[in-house]
Amino acid sequence: MNDNNVLICGGSGLVGTKLAGLLRREGYKVMILSRRKNADQAEFYYWDPARDFINPDAILNANIIINVAGAGIADRKWSARRKAEIQNSRVQSTDLIYKKLQELKVRPDLFISASAVGFYGDRGDEVLEEHSSAGQGFLAETALKWERAAMRIHDLGVRTVVFRIGVVLAREGGALSKLAQPVRLYVGAPLGEGTQYVSWIHIDDLCRMFLMAIRNKRLSGIFNAVSPEPVTNGGLTTAIAEELERPLILPAVPEFALRLAMGEMAHVVLDSTRVSSERIQTAGFEFRYAKLPAALSDLLAG
Ligand SMILES: NC(=O)c1ccc[n+]([C@@H]2O[C@H](COP(=O)([O-])OP(=O)(O)OC[C@H]3O[C@@H](n4cnc5c(N)ncnc54)[C@H](OP(=O)(O)O)[C@@H]3O)[C@@H](O)[C@H]2O)c1
Known part of the structure; x- marks a missing residue:
């Protein structure tokens, strides 16, 4: 086996x-590990973590895993089962x-x-670094357990890198299309107070960070994967409106209405997390999209 075989679990x-x-x-x-039934075609391996099943060849043929x-955190309301x-x-x-x-x-x-970055919970304007404590609530608890599980692999003697990822901005889906859609339709508005911090990252920078972790063999441990300039929810909504050349005419959506409509899942949009990118930058990472307007103009153009 050469040393360039990468297995991406959940890579679909x-x-x-x-x-x-x-x-x-x-x-x-690159091999993809997936729960899809047609997953035995070339370049796919099958697993089903809920049934404790994984095709052993996936593990045997990879030197980078x-x-x-992960089930989407904002796809469906948080029932006990969904959580x-x-x-x-x-x-x-x-x-x-x-x-x-x-x-x-x-x-x-x-x-x-x-x-x-849900690891940190709802933290106002505190600047959060990798050594900052975990926050409260379901997302923080989930991230903590997830990272502990990853660190057991580190304890086997495997170089391990954990990326605490911020809101991923991408053309193909995720948060940005959900935020941009109402703005396009002239019904965009900040959520809650609009003062809560959103730590975001352009998907290309995130992928380049993974590549850096592969290439830089000294990289190990936990790194925040966010751009250097977190913005407030109001700032993000305004920047999207500016990029799309739409006015924001509606008042902010009140917090109680969001809690009523979304239940506990409202944490996803109301929690404030102002996360620092300093550690990954000190390790040598250079952002292509350090500033929000450049990221939005790349992702929302045409
Ligand atoms: N996107 C963001 O803004 C963001 C922000 C912070 C952290 N993250 C984290 O980054 C990772 C990738 O995010 P993403 O946006 O690429 O997520 P995604 O598009 O939802 O993809 C995640 C993949 O996980 C697999 N999956 C879904 N439910 C699963 C389940 N119950 N058991 C096992 N596998 C399951 C699916 O693959 P199959 O159906 O093929 O099995 C799916 O393609 C996730 O762990 C997410 O929590 C993302």
Whole structure:
């Protein structure tokens, strides 16, 4: 086996698809691990973390394993069942990779795990660094368990990098299309007070960060994956409106209305997380999209 075989667990989604494209262009052989039934076609392996199943060949044929699997946090209202799915899809999937590495007695050169800035919870304007404490609430608890599971792979002697990812801005989906759609239709408005911080990252920068983690063999541990300039929710909505040349004519959507409509899931849009990118920059990462207007003009154009 050459040392360029990458397995992306949960690689069929927004981040995984873009990352797979970048890595293939850079000469890596990329395999996707998926729960899809047609997954035994070339370049796909099948797993089902909920049933504790993983095709062992996926693990045996990879020297770099990246886990970006996880049920969408804003796809559906948070019932108890949905919350269990959100958490289990992250923690059990990581545990399953750990167990298989143990069982098959193999050690990849590198394991990269996604985590999320939800780790920090709702923190006002506090600047959050990797050593900052975990926050309160379901998202923070989930991220904490997820990272602990990833660090067990580190304890096997595998170089491990965890990215605490901010809101990923992309053309293909995710938060930006949900935010831009009402603005396009002249019904865009800040959410809640609009003063809560949003730590965002352009998807290309995120994928380049994963590539850096592969290439820079000294990189290890937890890194915030956010741009250097978090903005407020109001600032983000305004910047989208400016890029789309639409006025914002409606008042902010009141917090109580969001809580009523979204239930506990309102945390996704109301929590304030102002996250620092200093550590990854000190490690040598250079952002292509450090500023929001440049990112939006790239992603919302035409
Ligand atoms: N996008 C963001 O703004 C953002 C922000 C912070 C953190 N993150 C984290 O980054 C990772 C990738 O994000 P993404 O936007 O690419 O997510 P995504 O588009 O929703 O893709 C995630 C993939 O996870 C797999 N998956 C879904 N439910 C699952 C379950 N119950 N069990 C196992 N696998 C499941 C799916 O693959 P199959 O259906 O093929 O199995 C899916 O393609 C996620 O872990 C997410 O939490 C994303």
